[in-house]
Amino acid sequence: MSNSKVTGDSKPRVVIVGAGFGGLNAARALAREPVRVTVIDRKNHHTFQPLLYQVATAGLSPGEIAAPIRSILSGHKNVEVLLADVTGFDLDHRVVQTAEAEIPYDYLVVAAGASHAYFGHDEWQPLAPGLKTIEDALEIRRRVLLAFELAERQVATGEPGPPLNFVIVGAGATGIELAGTLAEISRHALAHDFRAIDPARTHIFLLEGGPRVLPAYPEDLSVSAQKQLHRLGVEVHTSTMVTRVEPGAVHFRAADSRDMRLEAAVVLWAAGVAASPLGKKLGVPADRAGRVPVQPDLSLAGHTEVFVIGDLAAVKDGQGKMLPGVAPVAMQQGRFVAKLIGQEIKSQAAPPSSRSLREGGNPRPAVRPTFHYWDKGSLATIGRAAAVAQFGKIHISGFVAWLAWLFIHILFLIGFRNRVLVFIQWAWSYVTYERGARLITGSTYLPGWTAANPPTDEPSSPELNAQEIHAAAPK
Amino acid sequence: MSNSKVTGDSKPRVVIVGAGFGGLNAARALAREPVRVTVIDRKNHHTFQPLLYQVATAGLSPGEIAAPIRSILSGHKNVEVLLADVTGFDLDHRVVQTAEAEIPYDYLVVAAGASHAYFGHDEWQPLAPGLKTIEDALEIRRRVLLAFELAERQVATGEPGPPLNFVIVGAGATGIELAGTLAEISRHALAHDFRAIDPARTHIFLLEGGPRVLPAYPEDLSVSAQKQLHRLGVEVHTSTMVTRVEPGAVHFRAADSRDMRLEAAVVLWAAGVAASPLGKKLGVPADRAGRVPVQPDLSLAGHTEVFVIGDLAAVKDGQGKMLPGVAPVAMQQGRFVAKLIGQEIKSQAAPPSSRSLREGGNPRPAVRPTFHYWDKGSLATIGRAAAVAQFGKIHISGFVAWLAWLFIHILFLIGFRNRVLVFIQWAWSYVTYERGARLITGSTYLPGWTAANPPTDEPSSPELNAQEIHAAAPK
Numbered sequence: 031m032s033n034s035k036v037t038g039d040s041k042p043r044v045v046i047v048g049a050g051f052g053g054l055n056a057a058r059a060l061a062r063e064p065v066r067v068t069v070i071d072r073k074n075h076h077t078f079q080p081l082l083y084q085v086a087t088a089g090l091s092p093g094e095i096a097a098p099i100r101s102i103l104s105g106h107k108n109v110e111v112l113l114a115d116v117t118g119f120d121l122d123h124r125v126v127q128t129a130e131a132e133i134p135y136d137y138l139v140v141a142a143g144a145s146h147a148y149f150g151h152d153e154w155q156p157l158a159p160g161l162k163t164i165e166d167a168l169e170i171r172r173r174v175l176l177a178f179e180l181a182e183r184q185v186a187t188g189e190p191g192p193p194l195n196f197v198i199v200g201a202g203a204t205g206i207e208l209a210g211t212l213a214e215i216s217r218h219a220l221a222h223d224f225r226a227i228d229p230a231r232t233h234i235f236l237l238e239g240g241p242r243v244l245p246a247y248p249e250d251l252s253v254s255a256q257k258q259l260h261r262l263g264v265e266v267h268t269s270t271m272v273t274r275v276e277p278g279a280v281h282f283r284a285a286d287s288r289d290m291r292l293e294a295a296v297v298l299w300a301a302g303v304a305a306s307p308l309g310k311k312l313g314v315p316a317d318r319a320g321r322v323p324v325q326p327d328l329s330l331a332g333h334t335e336v337f338v339i340g341d342l343a344a345v346k347d348g349q350g351k352m353l354p355g356v357a358p359v360a361m362q363q364g365r366f367v368a369k370l371i372g373q374e375i376k377s378q379a380a381p382p383s384s385r386s387l388r389e390g391g392n393p394r395p396a397v398r399p400t401f402h403y404w405d406k407g408s409l410a411t412i413g414r415a416a417a418v419a420q421f422g423k424i425h426i427s428g429f430v431a432w433l434a435w436l437f438i439h440i441l442f443l444i445g446f447r448n449r450v451l452v453f454i455q456w457a458w459s460y461v462t463y464e465r466g467a468r469l470i471t472g473s474t475y476l477p478g479w480t481a482a483n484p485p486t487d488e489p490s491s492p493e494l495n496a497q498e499i500h501a502a503a504p505k
Numbered sequence: 506m507s508n509s510k511v512t513g514d515s516k517p518r519v520v521i522v523g524a525g526f527g528g529l530n531a532a533r534a535l536a537r538e539p540v541r542v543t544v545i546d547r548k549n550h551h552t553f554q555p556l557l558y559q560v561a562t563a564g565l566s567p568g569e570i571a572a573p574i575r576s577i578l579s580g581h582k583n584v585e586v587l588l589a590d591v592t593g594f595d596l597d598h599r600v601v602q603t604a605e606a607e608i609p610y611d612y613l614v615v616a617a618g619a620s621h622a623y624f625g626h627d628e629w630q631p632l633a634p635g636l637k638t639i640e641d642a643l644e645i646r647r648r649v650l651l652a653f654e655l656a657e658r659q660v661a662t663g664e665p666g667p668p669l670n671f672v673i674v675g676a677g678a679t680g681i682e683l684a685g686t687l688a689e690i691s692r693h694a695l696a697h698d699f700r701a702i703d704p705a706r707t708h709i710f711l712l713e714g715g716p717r718v719l720p721a722y723p724e725d726l727s728v729s730a731q732k733q734l735h736r737l738g739v740e741v742h743t744s745t746m747v748t749r750v751e752p753g754a755v756h757f758r759a760a761d762s763r764d765m766r767l768e769a770a771v772v773l774w775a776a777g778v779a780a781s782p783l784g785k786k787l788g789v790p791a792d793r794a795g796r797v798p799v800q801p802d803l804s805l806a807g808h809t810e811v812f813v814i815g816d817l818a819a820v821k822d823g824q825g826k827m828l829p830g831v832a833p834v835a836m837q838q839g840r841f842v843a844k845l846i847g848q849e850i851k852s853q854a855a856p857p858s859s860r861s862l863r864e865g866g867n868p869r870p871a872v873r874p875t876f877h878y879w880d881k882g883s884l885a886t887i888g889r890a891a892a893v894a895q896f897g898k899i900h901i902s903g904f905v906a907w908l909a910w911l912f913i914h915i916l917f918l919i920g921f922r923n924r925v926l927v928f929i930q931w932a933w934s935y936v937t938y939e940r941g942a943r944l945i946t947g948s949t950y951l952p953g954w955t956a957a958n959p960p961t962d963e964p965s966s967p968e969l970n971a972q973e974i975h976a977a978a979p980k
Binding site for chain 2: 073074075091092093094096097098100101104110111112113114130131133164165175176179180183187188189222223224225226454467468469470471472
């Protein structure tokens with residue numbers, strides 16, 4: 031059998047699928063336990079997702095917010111890293127299936143994360159990229175910078191350029207980060223370099239289906255965030271449902287129920303989240319967002335040796351409210367299951383061999399601890415010195431919240447080297463308004479952008495310019 | 506006419522095609538002259554090509570060696586930048602043709618640079634990428650890192666991994682930089698992180714068609730470079746002609762005329778150079794490498810208002826030897842034509858309008874200066890503290906040459922911010938042996954690499970392992 035070499039190890043083997051915040055924290059905590067750990071991911075790098083929007087808006091380079099998984103874990107002798115695409119699980123035989131090999135486990139931690147949801151309209155994806163991976167961020171950066179370049183070219187060669195509208199769909203944390211940062215760079219960093227474009231023709235629209243921005247935050251912080259966005263020049267439209275995305279335009283139903291069409295040089299998607307399709311391969315019915323329901327100890331019903339953590343897990347807090355898909359939840363869950371696995375293995379007089387574990391039924395104690403999320407607070411940044419933060423009952427906004435955000439995010443950036451460099455970059459661009467990573471790589475094609483931007487074949491919904499849209503927005 | 510807005514300017518217009526070292530230096534020098542300058546490039550960024558190999562080998566991020574052209578030139582009010590693909594020229598009507606518009610000029614500077622040549626075998630290109638652009642560097646980085654990841658996966662899942670051979674074709678400056686750096690990272694940076702791979706199974710081959718490495722350098726420096734490469738573990742094969750590249754292998758005729766086949770996880774191309782195809786659109790017969798012959802003043806025969814500079818121009822020095830395609834030549838040529846254009850325009854009592862220049866025949870003086878290249882020396886780096894340098898009659902090798910190389914390259918990096926950050930990166934990785942930019946982005950496909958690496962359908966040429974190859978190499 032091809033896995034003989036691997037299963038020859040006498041220590042119980044824990045396989046972790048996914049090296050996001052959940053998987054990585056589980057691996058690090060397990061490194062201290064008498065187990066052999068295998069981390070499988072289809073990327074070679076861990077991505078610090080909270081700063082992805084900085085790559086998308088040309089403030090940071092990919093290498094500054096992502097680090098090779100094996101380099102993060104290289105200090106731990108009992109942890110190995112495999113680059114592979116997990117295709118499924120055989121829970122009865124306790125193996126993880128990949129295209130190349132089957133990886134056996136004694137314990138399995140599935141931390142495969144989440145991706146975008148287009149509400150059943152996957153065809154919008156190429157027109158409105160979301161922001162989950164380094165590749166996504168580079169694609170968004172390419173489109174944003176290209177829109178400015180193409181507009182500059184049109185004006186410089188005497189053609190009337192189309193309105194330079196950037197539309198962001200969804201006003202959660204990612205949506206407001208993108209909107210705020212785009213507003214800043216179009217006003218400062220880029221306005222200086224582009225001579226022909228009239229900065230007044232650049233508009234940033236933030237469309238949110240719900241009644242307020244940052245729906246997961248307390249209402250006073252939503253109000254504050256919306257004010258800060260307005261100050262940056264972002265045109266916020268709440269209670270606004272996107273009904274269609276086409277090359278060069280977005281259709282939506284506005285708060286007053288009018289159907290509108292908005293020309294858009296770039297459309298970015300920050301609205302829906304769908305859990306990894308791997309969730310469906312675990313044999314239990316997932317919820318609407320594809321998340322897997324778990325027991326209070328985060329294990330899968332009927333499989334005490336399988337845990338699901340992070341964005342993929344549907345976990346409720348003490349009040350019955352679903353835990354949000356944020357890094358601290360995944361990190362705490364990763365450490366929780368690592369500790370639980372370690373304790374179980376150590377509680378047995380002699381460490382069980384892989385074989386005895388695999389064949390000897392269920393060696394775990396009947397009563398396991400329950401996972402409790404310790405909410406240390408939430409932070410969302412809007413732009414330069416603009417943010418909102420909640421620490422328990424304390425709600426803060428503006429510069430102080432931004433400083434807290436900056437401090438916490440740089441502190442948690444994995445790898446010391448990155449931390450120092452990112453801090454230098456940040457200090458530099460704060461002082462100079464410069465964006466250091468403004469490279470367009472890849473093709474110079476932008477969907478819906480042609481020399482004359484011809485009208486679409488369906489002129490049914492009213493065409494609006496920025497002023498009209500603004501007037502139609504809820505007050 | 507759509508260009509009316511543009512040609513309405515009364516100052517003579519200089520159009521520069523290409524924002525490499527030549528074009529950028531011409532633009533900067535022209536910024537002080539009474540002209541209007543338009544720089545056209547199909548990328549939005551200038552690439553500092555001498556450090557591209559550092560991006561390819563994961564030492565630097567793209568943003569650290571490339572900067573937006575319009576940001577480099579943003580201080581010059583009379584210089585505009587256009588992102589556009591030049592498709593041709595109408596020399597009679599003095600316009601540059603792009604897909605979107607025609608750009609009229611009074612003076613034209615063509616600095617479109619060079620790309621790779623595969624000696625008539627363009628089908629090798631996807632199998633053996635070259636190193637001229639940021640995209641090339643990212644593709645090479647992807648392949649190199651992926652080769653290690655896939656080998657690790659094979660060993661970890663119990664399969665016998667293929668030999669991990671990296672083959673670099675061509676031992677000019679780029680070839681030895683790639684070979685030396687790959688040898689270092691496979692021995693230090695990566696060996697630490699990959700547990701399953703046996704470092705002894707990693708081999709770096711450098712294949713050179715000519716009799717010695719660095720053919721453009723004095724012979725003693727070639728000898729020194731080859732010694733330094735050996736010390737790093739690179740297996741150098743001179744007088745070795747590549748006859749075929751296929752997925753997963755390279756065929757070549759060795760120095761002893763034997764035909765050989767070498768398995769290769771990654772093949773990199775650093776052999777031939779072909780001038781930009783735009784050279785052929787200038788209406789004069791190009792040389793074998795596609796370079797355009799020019800007059801002593803770098804102008805095109807019959808068109809005193811058109812200049813060709815940089816890698817695209819075929820220019821001989823006083824001894825009749827062709828000038829090399831290196832940055833200092835292009836930079837000096839750019840400044841030379843800028844000064845010449847400036848003087849001609851100022852020497853006319855009143856600055857000529859665009860119209861009078863375009864219609865009034867040839868207003869230039871009959872005698873123009875001749876371009877002379879001032880050779881300040883050449884430098885090539887091989888690895889950590891390994892390099893060769895020539896300054897006139899002074900030839901140096903090793904650590905001192907490397908320090909000179911480091912100092913000069915960081916000094917010339919365009920943009921102060923990059924310079925500081927690159928220096929910090931360099932210091933950091935010198936001390937720690939770490940490679941900071943080890944991200945694999947894009948697909949995880951590697952040509953010729955399958956789970957079992959099956960033998961090819963043509964086992965005609967003898968298969969060699971690393972030892973045999975080494976034995977067959979010229980002493």
